[in-house]
Amino acid sequence: MSVEAFALVGGMVFDGNAFHEGPVSVVVRGGVIDEIGSTAPDGVRVVDLGEDACLLPGLIDTHVHLVFDAGVDPVKSVCEASEPELLESMRRAARRAVHAGVTTIRDLGDRDYLSLGLRDELAQDVVAGPEILPAGPPITTPGGHCFFLGGETAPDAESLISAVRERHSRGCSVIKVMASGGNMTPGSLPTEPQFGRELLKVVVDEAHRLGLPVAAHAHGVRSIDDAIAAGVDSIEHASFVGEQGSDPQQGLMEAMAARDVAVSATLGFDPVALAAMLEVMSPGQREQLEAVRAAQDAALQGLFKHGVKVSVGSDAGIAPLKPHDVLPHGLVEMARHGWSPGEVLTAATRDAAKLCGVEGRKGELVTGADADFLVVRGNPVADLERLLDVRAVLRMGHRVR
Ligand SMILES: [Zn+2]
Known part of the structure; x- marks a missing residue:
């Protein structure tokens, strides 16, 4: 079920540990997180979710x-x-x-x-x-x-x-x-x-x-x-x-x-x-x-x-x-x-x-983790109700919605 590599791009990220504001790019390859940076690398398809999108682990x-x-x-x-x-x-x-x-x-x-x-x-x-x-x-x-x-x-x-x-x-x-x-x-x-x-x-x-x-x-x-x-x-x-x-x-x-x-x-x-x-x-x-x-x-x-x-x-x-x-x-x-x-x-x-015994694989946006994401509109650290405004969900790099 592997999909071609792509970069998920948004304006904010909560990586499981801390919140960061500013452009973020998470490269997904073969269902796992391959690379995290502020801009998408050349030659990788970009899935841009917008400046007001915050990427979180599922x-x-x-x-x-x-x-x-x-x-x-x-x-x-x-x-x-x-x-x-x-x-x-x-x-x-x-x-x-x-x-x-x-x-x-x-x-x-x-x-x-x-x-x-x-x-x-x-x-x-x-x-x-x-x-x-x-x-x-x-x-x-x-x-x-x-x-x-x-x-x-x-x-x-x-x-x-x-x-x-x-x-x-x-x-x-x-x-x-x-x-x-x-x-x-x-x-x-x-x-x-x-x-x-x-x-x-x-x-x-x-x-x-x-x-x-x-x-x-x-x-x-x-x-x-x-x-x-x-x-x-x-x-x-x-x-x-x-x-x-x-x-x-x-x-x-x-x-x-x-x-x-x-x-x-x-x-x-x-x-x-x-x-x-x-x-x-x-x-x-x-x-x-x-x-x-x-x-x-x-x-x-x-x-x-x-x-x-x-x-x-x-x-x-x-x-x-x-x-x-x-x-x-x-x-x-x-x-x-x-x-x-x-x-x-x-x-x-x-x-x-x-x-749950799945640390490193779930719950954090780190290299090697499963590409499970919740993407919401707005800053959830300023307002947790932003979690209810879902922009996208991905499981193992596949788009659920
Ligand atoms: Zn019960």
């Missing part, structure tokens, strides 16, 4: 679910759909993501390992979706959070080791484990830990031995504590729910920073879906939503203060508020919690690539 969403259709009852849909139906819905989700400039996604929970087949399919048809870094079905306790995705595993060391090995041998990029209950599963409580720290450590040790990072779903403070102690690479959600409501424990945040445990913050709402939802909400429901948001604000401010590495994992797919192109809205939201727009962009590119 964005990385560190937590999505392609199998969830962002409908009103995604669990029912995923349980009832046939495999071909589910794959078709996942293809639509992937297309929607890449059109927003999300060129890499970490799929943290599918059904029947379907995201692996789709990953291989998209590797042959790069404009049809992002690069997928799949986890397969999340490892969960029998009847535990998201058990219906097929990852139920008995809570003993032997079973957990074989679950990790199976995912590794199938070609998963990350191990996802449910360290607490969640909101989508009846009978499962976000405050309640699953597995406990000793068994989580078994998962982490085996995954790390095989070279795979571990992403732990953890809402409750006890499960966050367990996941940090077990040595996971990222905590997903990190909502800091205590027995009596929000409990953003500063000590746990300090431990995260000290032990280099990252957080995938669950941010981003589709503004149209949000407005529609607010319209029909009762005052009580609104109050509940406000409480959830206030708790999240407190947690994020603490994470910022303690210097914890945070990326945005939108959890795209789990509700109408979260279609698969919602990530840029999550980035705009992150900037309201202390991070500067430049820091948010680094979180969504260079740092997210590191968390």
Whole structure:
């Protein structure tokens, strides 16, 4: 699928680390970045996107679910759909993501390992979706959070080791484990830990031995504590729910920073879906939503203060508020919690690539990196909402839009 070399030319660049104003030329050859300068070299075809165009690495969403259709009852849909139906819905989700400039996604929970087949399919048809870094079905306790995705595993060391090995041998990029209950599963409580720290450590040790990072779903403070102690690479959600409501424990945040445990913050709402939802909400429901948001604000401010590495994992797919192109809205939201727009962009590119184990290849505009680009109109460091004004998207040097 190689294309002839060309120079992508614009008036600004954010390279994953810093923003530069002034003409920029990025030469793409064979799907990778070959050369970066201020003017296009002679003899190379120029794709000039204009002086007001800013070139960025394609964005990385560190937590999505392609199998969830962002409908009103995604669990029912995923349980009832046939495999071909589910794959078709996942293809639509992937297309929607890449059109927003999300060129890499970490799929943290599918059904029947379907995201692996789709990953291989998209590797042959790069404009049809992002690069997928799949986890397969999340490892969960029998009847535990998201058990219906097929990852139920008995809570003993032997079973957990074989679950990790199976995912590794199938070609998963990350191990996802449910360290607490969640909101989508009846009978499962976000405050309640699953597995406990000793068994989580078994998962982490085996995954790390095989070279795979571990992403732990953890809402409750006890499960966050367990996941940090077990040595996971990222905590997903990190909502800091205590027995009596929000409990953003500063000590746990300090431990995260000290032990280099990252957080995938669950941010981003589709503004149209949000407005529609607010319209029909009762005052009580609104109050509940406000409480959830206030708790999240407190947690994020603490994470910022303690210097914890945070990326945005939108959890795209789990509700109408979260279609698969919602990530840029999550980035705009992150900037309201202390991070500067430049820091948010680094979180969504260079740092997210590191968390996902694809640093150097994704998330930075450097020689040798994959030619995945988001090109927007205007300066995103001055105004992050510029991310929504997409001028072009490229995947492996191929124009998506
Ligand atoms: Zn999720």
